[in-house]
Amino acid sequence: MSTLFDKLWNSHVVNRKEGYPDVLYIDRHFIHEVTSPQAFEGLRKRGIPVARPDRTTATADHNVPTKDQHLPIKEALSRFQVETLRKNCKEFGIELYDLLHPFQGIVHIIGPELGITQPGMTIVCGDSHTSTHGAFGAIAFGIGTSEVEQVLATQCILQNKPKQMRIEVNGKLGKGVLSKDIILYIISQISSSGGNGYFVEYAGSAITSLSMEARMTICNMSIEMGARGGLIAPDQTTFDYVKGRRFAPQGEEFEKAVAYWKTLKTDEGAVYDKVYTFDAADIEPMITYGTNPGMGIGITERIPTVEELKDHSEATSFKKSLEYMSLEPGSQLLGKQLDYVFIGSCTNARIEDLRLVADFVKGKRKADNVEVLIIPGSKQVEEQAIREGLDRVFTEAGFELRGPGCSACLGMNEDKVPAGKYCISTSNRNFEGRQGPGARTFLASPLSAAAAAITGRVTDVRELI
Template sequence: MAKTLFDKIWEKHVVKQIEGGPSVLYIDRHFIHEVTSPQAFQGLEKRGLQVFRPKQIVATADHNVPTLDQHLPIKEELSRKQVQALKDNCEKFGIELYGLGHPYQGIVHVIGPELGVTQPGMTMVCGDSHTSTHGAFGTIAFGIGTSEVEMVMATQCLMQSRPKLMRINVEGTLNKGVVSKDIILYIISLISASGATGYFVEFAGSAIRSLSMEARMTICNMSIEMGARGGMIAPDDITFDYMKGRLFAPKGQDWDNAVAYWRTLFTDADAAFDTEVNIKAEDIEPMITYGTNPGMGIGVNGHVPALSEIEENEKPSFQKSLHYMGLEPGSNIKGKKVDYVFIGSCTNSRIEDLRMVASFVKGKKKASDVEVWIVPGSKQVEKQAIEEGIDKIFSEAGFQLRQPGCSACLGMNEDKIPAGKYCISTSNRNFEGRQGAGARTLLASPLTAAAAAVTGVISDVRELI
């Protein structure tokens, strides 16, 4: 019987199928951070339980950490307490922590792949919705709640209902100035922020296969933003070349054996999906969001929809969103002034993203009235950027290269966007208050963000490269 990539991994990890109910699924890797783990550890202590398999947990501090002066005590009290609690809990339960000051510290969904912890065929979870990032390697990876974090800590298993399956095929060649962030923003604008609810999505097609691993991670990262349980891409030689030699990747004969298995992880030619979506890569242009969910996206040369283009039952929420964003129905987005540019987050903070931005801004200066924050996804990315001289390019352009962390992706640390200010962000969410109370977020690719940093307004990067 023909099987999908999802089927092959799922079936290999089912410990028990509950009749008429969910499956008990074995979890290969569990990532934890300071925000969703304290209550889980507390739950274990109340029940007198130990962590079942601490070696299969990877811990790091990312959400609450400052991105300046990380050698100093954290100023925000709640952030300081959460980071300290993670440190104390990891010591108590025998879990290795990549905390502040550690050379492997960084955003959880950046360090997993770069350390070789993320490997094809795995089941991977974290108390963070963007765990779907790891699906770029051909894994079943998804976010879980705090009670489920406790369940995995105690049993290394999780009860899960099998989702429906969707395949999104992107065929053809991308236009100049269009990158993976534009692909996923285009898809979400097409099917909506709830269009994949109840599904696990496999991304396929020639345009997807042509992407680097870091670009694939961007796409899988935002699969959750269309309501999907997760996203995945079949592993191939691009995957294996990226992984080879990484710290925790298999070595020697173990590597050869692993690759032989990983090559079996693909969707069989006649396997069936519950839903399929077909997209032409040539139809995608540089994208930007204008509203307060990631599905409210348009091409950078497009216009905010007019009221007449909106379904009657959706008009109240549409108008509320535009009121928050300070935009008018039917208005053009290009040329809109921006105040901040944030390039970072688990979506776009890898070395490839920083290289892309540096290549564009080299020899240019930022607009005088725009503040630009570049936040690497990990200490290793930061180190590489400095070794390659990327930090000097940013400095000469007037960009501030900060230290690793989730930063201005979310208003949970010191890096907040002031109320009423417009921020072009390479992160994944644009909900009201996401980057700080009253902040107005426009999601875009690193290239589009860099173009706005230089011009001071929303611009079509294709006109500048």
């Protein structure tokens, strides 16, 4: 009896020796401008070519500006990193989806939308949120720069097999509850370190009822509970999403692929190292209050007090977090005034997210006290949003729709939240300074962010639906 993870891992092991990491073959390697330069320099120094340039996909996303993308990048370091990526891809024969390329975008958004990401694969990237691709029934995880070099040189990676966790969410989701709320709820229950050493398989009726884009949000944030990655068994929803995409198998090849993909599921009776089960009815719209994604509460709940913490060893970091956020233990976030709303990132910048937001805000106008940024996850998402008229909806609501990129998710480009200002964000991390030095971040779903944009404060979206 094997789990889905066992089947995928074992089928990709090139060499195994007791007491050593497995040599794991990698089907697809994604690279970007931040974690690849030193890896290419290592190859250059050793006179080694890229083993499989045809299995490597490059794009510029982290440091790119989201305004005036047709102009040279103003910020010197960002410009240097993007130019270095261009030079390295040209030298080593790797196709690059550069700024203004029709396929450019956030690395974890372009893989699925182009059909590069497929069930049964092993996928790596020098970025922790590579776990996003696990939504397709793939083993996908982030790697460090030395490992990026290892994969470029050999198309393999040395990895110890992690333990396995199963997280089931069963039942029907309530009004206004999205996949982002599911994953924030799970992390709030098991903590930001509860998945350390594990690879997670998500299952249960609430998970299988989700769209592919919603499943990607779940898997994207697996890393935020400390897990190595997360995956969901492929099903008809998966096959329908992949079918017809640019780099997906076509015609008879697609039917053959689906026949194999249908075998990618956990055998009945297979054993996991740890299992959690949650009821979808217990999940309400979620929001974080602290400085890690595990510090989350239901939108109507209070921030806990020190005495109410599940783990009292966290009391010091809890107090430090609230001091940074300038919040009081035991208080509610409902009604808290905001300064910025950011809708974007590899967690929630797909066309489905933008449609949800546009549908909610149509005919409404943003509050005067907030600036609202909508950052599509890719050129394809941006162009589709324009084709569907979503750009007009956003403009009429007072929102600013910009070009694709990681943007204000990580404060590594020009889109930063000023010090001391509060931002409700659809991104994945709320660490100190994550969205800019001194910025204060509340994580929430696209619907909750849209509600906050209209009211100018933390709002229970269920009251406005």
